[in-house]
Amino acid sequence: MAMQISGASLRRLPQYVSVLVRLAEEGQRHVTSAELARRLRLDETLVRKDLAMTKFAGKPRVGFGVPELLAHLRDFLGAQHAKEAILVGAGRLGQALVAYHGFEKYNLSIVALFDTNPEKIGGQVEGRQIYPLWQAAAFARRHGIRIAILTVPSDAAQPVADLLADAGVLAFWNFSGHPLNLPDPVVVLNEDLAESLAVLSHRVGKLTLVGAEE
Amino acid sequence: MAMQISGASLRRLPQYVSVLVRLAEEGQRHVTSAELARRLRLDETLVRKDLAMTKFAGKPRVGFGVPELLAHLRDFLGAQHAKEAILVGAGRLGQALVAYHGFEKYNLSIVALFDTNPEKIGGQVEGRQIYPLWQAAAFARRHGIRIAILTVPSDAAQPVADLLADAGVLAFWNFSGHPLNLPDPVVVLNEDLAESLAVLSHRVGKLTLVGAEE
DNA sequence: TAGATTGTTAATCGATTAACAATC
DNA sequence: TAGATTGTTAATCGATTAACAATC
Numbered sequence: 001m002a003m004q005i006s007g008a009s010l011r012r013l014p015q016y017v018s019v020l021v022r023l024a025e026e027g028q029r030h031v032t033s034a035e036l037a038r039r040l041r042l043d044e045t046l047v048r049k050d051l052a053m054t055k056f057a058g059k060p061r062v063g064f065g066v067p068e069l070l071a072h073l074r075d076f077l078g079a080q081h082a083k084e085a086i087l088v089g090a091g092r093l094g095q096a097l098v099a100y101h102g103f104e105k106y107n108l109s110i111v112a113l114f115d116t117n118p119e120k121i122g123g124q125v126e127g128r129q130i131y132p133l134w135q136a137a138a139f140a141r142r143h144g145i146r147i148a149i150l151t152v153p154s155d156a157a158q159p160v161a162d163l164l165a166d167a168g169v170l171a172f173w174n175f176s177g178h179p180l181n182l183p184d185p186v187v188v189l190n191e192d193l194a195e196s197l198a199v200l201s202h203r204v205g206k207l208t209l210v211g212a213e214e
Numbered sequence: 215m216a217m218q219i220s221g222a223s224l225r226r227l228p229q230y231v232s233v234l235v236r237l238a239e240e241g242q243r244h245v246t247s248a249e250l251a252r253r254l255r256l257d258e259t260l261v262r263k264d265l266a267m268t269k270f271a272g273k274p275r276v277g278f279g280v281p282e283l284l285a286h287l288r289d290f291l292g293a294q295h296a297k298e299a300i301l302v303g304a305g306r307l308g309q310a311l312v313a314y315h316g317f318e319k320y321n322l323s324i325v326a327l328f329d330t331n332p333e334k335i336g337g338q339v340e341g342r343q344i345y346p347l348w349q350a351a352a353f354a355r356r357h358g359i360r361i362a363i364l365t366v367p368s369d370a371a372q373p374v375a376d377l378l379a380d381a382g383v384l385a386f387w388n389f390s391g392h393p394l395n396l397p398d399p400v401v402v403l404n405e406d407l408a409e410s411l412a413v414l415s416h417r418v419g420k421l422t423l424v425g426a427e428e
Numbered sequence: 429t430a431g432a433t434t435g436t437t438a439a440t441c442g443a444t445t446a447a448c449a450a451t452c
Numbered sequence: 453t454a455g456a457t458t459g460t461t462a463a464t465c466g467a468t469t470a471a472c473a474a475t476c
Contacts, residue, residue, distance in 0.1 A: 008443070010416055011409040015393070018408075032457065040393070043445055048459065060451045060458045077412050078419035092310035099306045102391070102408050106415040147418060171418045173410070177316070179229070179254070187417045189410055194232075194316050195225040196387070196403055198291050201320040202224055203401045204361060204385045205292035222467070246433065257469055262435065274434045274475045 005053045012050055013073055015040050017105075020070040032063035074105070083108045085173075086145050088160055089152035090115040090123075090130050093175060097149060098125045110149065112139060133160070137167040146170045154178035219267045226264055227287055229254050231319075234284040246277035288319070297322045299387075300359050302374055303366035304329040304337075304344050307389060311363060312339045324363065326353060347374070351381040360384045368392035 019039050023031055033051070037044035051064065054076045058064040083106070087094050090113045098110055113128055114136040115121060123130045131139065139145070148169045150157055157176035164172075171187040174180050180188045233253050237245055247265070251258035265278065268290045272278040297320070301308050304327040312324055327342055328350040329335060337344045345353065353359070362383045364371055371390035378386075385401040388394050394402045 005416075006443070007413055010413050014406070014408040014412045018391075034457085045445060045447095045459095046443090048457095049444085052459065058458055061456050062452080063457070076416070078415035081419060083415070083418060092306065092313045096306035096310040097407075100407060102411060105408070106411055108411070108415065147414070171414060173414055177232075187414065189414045189417075191407075191410055192228070193311075193314065193405075194228040194319075196405055197316060197320055197322070198228045199221055199224050200361070200385060200387055200401065200403045201292035201297070201322065202219075202290070203403075204297060205295060220467070248433085258433095259435095259469060259471095260467090262433095263468085266435065272434055275432050276476080277433070 003053065009050045009053050012040075012042070012046075013054070013077055016047075016050070017070065017073050017077070020066055020073070023066050024070055028066055030059075030063040031066055031069075033058070035063070077106060079105065079107045081107060083147060084111045084143065084145055085147035085149055086110065086112050086114065086136065086140060087149040087151065088114045088133065088136055088164075089150060089156075089176075090117075090120050090125060091151060094149075094151035095125050097151065097175075098128060108147070111143070111145070114139075136160070137163045140164055140167040140169050144168070147173070149173045149175070151175045217267065223264045223267050226254070226256070226260075227268070227291055230261075230264070231284065231287050231291070234280055234287070237280050238284055242280055244273075244277040245280055245283075247272070249277070291320060293319065293321045295321060297361055298325045298357065298359055299361035299363055300324065300326050300328065300350065300354060301363040301365065302328045302347065302350055302378075303364060303370075303390075304331075304334050304339060305365060308363075308365035309339050311365065311389075312342060322361065325357070325359070328353075350374070351377045354378055354381040354383050358382070361387070363387045363389070365389045 016036060019036060020031070033044045033047040037047045051058070051069070054073060056064070056069055056072045085108055087098060087110050094113065098113065103109065110128060113125060113130045114133045115130055116133045120130050121132050140148070146169060148164050150160060150172055152160055154176045155178070157174060157178040158180060161172055161180050161182060165182050165186055170185065172180060172182070173189050173191065175191045177192050177194055179190060182188055230250060233250060234245070247258045247261040251261045265272070265283070268287060270278070270283055270286045299322055301312060301324050308327065312327065317323065324342060327339060327344045328347045329344055330347045334344050335346050354362070360383060362378050362385070364374060364386055366374055368390045369392070371388060371392040371394060375386055375394050375396060379396050379400055384399065386394060386396070387403050387405065389405045391406050391408055393404060396402055
């Protein structure tokens with residue numbers, strides 16, 4: 001019992017949140033699963049299942065309370081606890097992530113950046129200091145950091161992750177493209193642009209064969 | 215017949231490519247499905263199925279020819295045709311993508327950037343010119359651009375995509391976080407950091423409950 | 429030949445969709 | 453009450469894994 005929510009369901013929750021935000025702005029009090037499904041092009045049963053997984057109950061004949069569901073989902077998504085993260089690799093992608101304001105919704109803040117480039121060290125990005133990489137593990141240990149965002153070159157990913165895991169980091173958001181190998185309780189979320197690009201490239205290849213018109 | 219390859223399989227192909235590149239550098243001539251599976255933590259049957267979907271045949275008792283399979287997969291992933299893309303939204307994420315050199319492997323080049331910010335217009339990123347947004351559709355039409363990368367704010371995503379689709383763009387790589395609604399032959403690949411962050415945030419939330427030690 | 433490894437068919441698993449009973 | 457909508461159980465679908473026959 002207490003069924004674990006699937007990754008696929010979890011990925012849909014932010015989409016519900018974003019629709020609910022719009023509905024709340026429009027002052028709508030309730031929404032049906034059919035309406036949510038229509039807006040997100042999902043099956044309405046799937047919507048009810050997803051919401052049921054978060055333990056939120058709707059009302060027959062009425063639907064789901066918009067502000068209540070919104071608050072509930074935000075809470076469920078871990079927005080209740082403030083979380084601090086460090087970012088390793090202050091290149092363009094790293095800087096783009098620091099500037100991305102989507103984190104705040106999840107109560108996640110990037111408190112420091114680390115890099116090996118002497119020209120970057122000592123600088124700031126969006127008000128956060130860039131420190132030398134060798135200080136990262138000690139920083140994580142001292143501040144009890146549990147989350148690290150890796151935007152380092154792929155060769156550096158595994159050694160950096162090992163160091164940080166030793167220092168108590170429990171979750172890695174890995175943009176390096178190199179799959180990480182870490183002991184069990186550690187959470188790794190791999191983000192690989194090359195994978196997506198493969199899908200796009202292959203699909204476009206097919207289109208251009210078909211679309212030989214003109 | 216001529217079974218369509220699944221998105222899940224397609225996403226694994228770049229991983230095979232990256233392992234094969236390493237094996238090729240080490241001078242290894244052949245590799246077994248078991249070895250590929252071990253390195254990527256997959257089931258070996260899955261590896262054989264994925265490769266079979268691309269119509270590449272291995273040799274019993276020997277395995278798969280490393281250079282041949284590498285060339286075959288690159289070709290299958292659409293690396294055979296040069297493809298030109300434009301990028302709309304020259305913010306930090308857009309600039310990070312322009313600087314990301316993974317595209318080249320797929321023979322995809324970003325030929326121009328577009329933005330509404332007058333301070334950015336006329337500037338360059340990695341040698342590519344930034345033009346005013348209102349010129350994007352005409353540019354796409356004139357140069358026969360088939361691929362657009364959207365790194366615009368979420369409100370702007372749909373209207374920009376509509377304009378570009380009208381101008382003949384067939385594929386969108388959408389980083390805006392706003393799901394796009396486009397007529398059928400058009401390929402849309404949504405990349406949503408918020409979805410991934412939801413997964414991470416929820417998993418970390420669980421960990422910190424358990425990890426109440428210390 | 430014998431045996432390692434492929435390629436493919438069958439079984440399992442998990443996620444989505446359909447059907448429908450419960451509820452306000 | 454009647455009927456719209458939820459919540460849940462059953463059916464379907466697709467992807468992964470297991471079993472095994474084909475092959476060099």
